[in-house]
Amino acid sequence: MSFQRTQEKLKILADAAKYDVSCSSSGSKRANINKGLGDATGMGICHSYTEDGRCVSLLKILLTNYCIFDCAYCVTRKSNDIKRAAFKVQEVVDLTINFYRRNYIEGLFLSSGIFKSADYTMERLVAVAKKLRLEENFNGYIHLKSIPGASDELMREAGLYADRLSVNIEIPTTSGLKRLAPDKKREDFIKPMVKVKNEIIQYKAEKKIIKSTPKYAPAGQSTQMIIGASGENDFQIMQTSNHFYKNFNLKRVYYSGYVPISYDDRLPKIGSDVPMLRENRLYQTDWLMRFYGFDISEILNRHHQNLDLDIDPKLSWALRNLHEFPVDINMADKRMLARIPGLGMKSVHKIINARRFRRLNWEHLKKIGVALNRAQYFIICNSNQFERRDLTSEKIKGFILQNSTSKYRKSLSNQLSLFG
Known part of the structure; x- marks a missing residue:
C-alpha cells in the first residue's frame, strides 16, 4: 500500500x-x-x-x-x-x-x-x-x-x-x-x-x-x-x-x-x-467525590439538580450550608478542612502537619498557600478573627466573584504589558 x-x-x-x-x-x-x-x-x-x-x-x-x-x-x-x-x-x-x-x-x-x-x-x-x-x-x-x-x-x-x-x-x-x-x-x-x-x-x-x-x-x-x-x-x-x-x-x-x-x-x-464550563463543573464534582470525601447527595440532589455555572461545586455547597461554618483551622478534622472553599488537599495536609507544632494564624495560612480570598469567609484561626461577620450567602458569593474578576483583569493586564 x-x-x-x-x-x-x-x-x-x-x-x-x-x-x-x-x-x-x-x-x-x-x-x-x-x-x-x-x-x-x-x-x-x-x-x-x-x-x-x-x-x-x-x-x-x-x-x-x-x-x-x-x-x-x-x-x-x-x-x-x-x-x-x-x-x-x-x-x-x-x-x-x-x-x-x-x-x-x-x-x-x-x-x-x-x-x-x-x-x-x-x-x-x-x-x-x-x-x-x-x-x-x-x-x-x-x-x-x-x-x-x-x-x-x-x-x-x-x-x-x-x-x-x-x-x-x-x-x-x-x-x-x-x-x-x-x-x-x-x-x-x-x-x-x-x-x-x-x-x-x-x-x-x-x-x-x-x-x-x-x-x-x-x-x-x-x-x-x-x-x-x-x-x-x-x-x-x-x-x-x-x-x-x-x-x-x-x-x-x-x-x-x-x-x-x-x-x-x-x-x-x-x-x-x-459546553466547556459545564464539563468543567462536572469534573470538579467528580474530583470532590473521589478525593474530598463528598457524597453525591451533598452536592446534587432532587432539590439542587444542576451545578452552578458561575461558582465551583465546593463553594456552592459551602454557601448552601453556612451553618457548618466557621471552621477552626486549628481544631477541625481532615474531613471538615477539605470542605473549606480555597483549601485543596495539599493545603489540608500541610495544615494538619503544621499545627502539630504551633497554632496557625492568617500569615501561616498565606504561606501554606490557602486561597484566603475564599477561605476567609468560612474559617477562624489563632487570630480569633472571623471575616464573614453577618454576611449572607449571596453577599459572600458576590464578594468572591468580584475578587476573582479583579484578579483575572490584573493578570490579563500584566500579560498584555509584556508585549509593550
Whole structure:
C-alpha cells in the first residue's frame, strides 16, 4: 500500500478519534523487559502536560470509522456522509512502532467503529495489542477501547496485553440511549465492564499467591459519557458516575460535551459552542467525590439538580450550608478542612502537619498557600478573627466573584504589558 494512502487513512481515522477524551491518563507501571521498546511509567500517559512539565503523547486513532450502528450523536454513524477508511492490523502495529522510534509517541490509544459484529471488531483490536507485545516486544502504554457486546473470552485476552480498557457508556441514562441509539442495549455496555472488573480482582488475588501471574489491565478501566445530547440534568449524570465508580471500580469517568456533527431531529437544537464550563463543573464534582470525601447527595440532589455555572461545586455547597461554618483551622478534622472553599488537599495536609507544632494564624495560612480570598469567609484561626461577620450567602458569593474578576483583569493586564 502506498505511503500516500496510509497518510490519508491516518488523517481520517485520527480525526475521527478526537471525540473520545477518555485516554488522558494511564496509572500503569509496565516496566521495559528483555530490551524491548517503550516503558509505561507511573507518571501516566496523557494529551497534556504532566506536573513536572513533561508532554506525553499517544497515537490516538480508530481502527476503522465504518460502523453498523446509526447513533444520532456519533460522527461515524452509518448514515453520516463522511470519508470512510480502515486500517489492517499490521498497519496499526507498523505505525505505532515507527512513530515510537521517531519519538513522536509513547503509547497507543486504539478505538474503532463496529464493523460486521462486536466480536469481529474486538478480535482485531486485541490482535494489534498482542502483536505489539509479543512480536515487537513493545512495553509502552496501550489503551484499548472495548467494544460493547464483545465476548468474555476476548475481554479477558484484551486485558493481558492492554494497560487500560474502557467502554464508553455514551449516554448517561437508559432512556436517553434508547432514544438516540435504538440499536444499542445498555447491557451490552455493562457486560464487558463486569468481565474486566472481575478479571482484575481475580488476577490481583492470584498474584499474591503466584508472583509470576501476569498483570491484567494494570491501569484499570474507565468510561465516558456524552453530555448535553439527551437532556439529562447534572444530578442524573453524577448519579450514573457514582454508580459506576462504586460498582465497577472505575479509575475515571470522563465527560464529553456534545458537539453537533450533523442534523438529526433526535438531537437538541444547540449552537456550535461546546459546553466547556459545564464539563468543567462536572469534573470538579467528580474530583470532590473521589478525593474530598463528598457524597453525591451533598452536592446534587432532587432539590439542587444542576451545578452552578458561575461558582465551583465546593463553594456552592459551602454557601448552601453556612451553618457548618466557621471552621477552626486549628481544631477541625481532615474531613471538615477539605470542605473549606480555597483549601485543596495539599493545603489540608500541610495544615494538619503544621499545627502539630504551633497554632496557625492568617500569615501561616498565606504561606501554606490557602486561597484566603475564599477561605476567609468560612474559617477562624489563632487570630480569633472571623471575616464573614453577618454576611449572607449571596453577599459572600458576590464578594468572591468580584475578587476573582479583579484578579483575572490584573493578570490579563500584566500579560498584555509584556508585549509593550
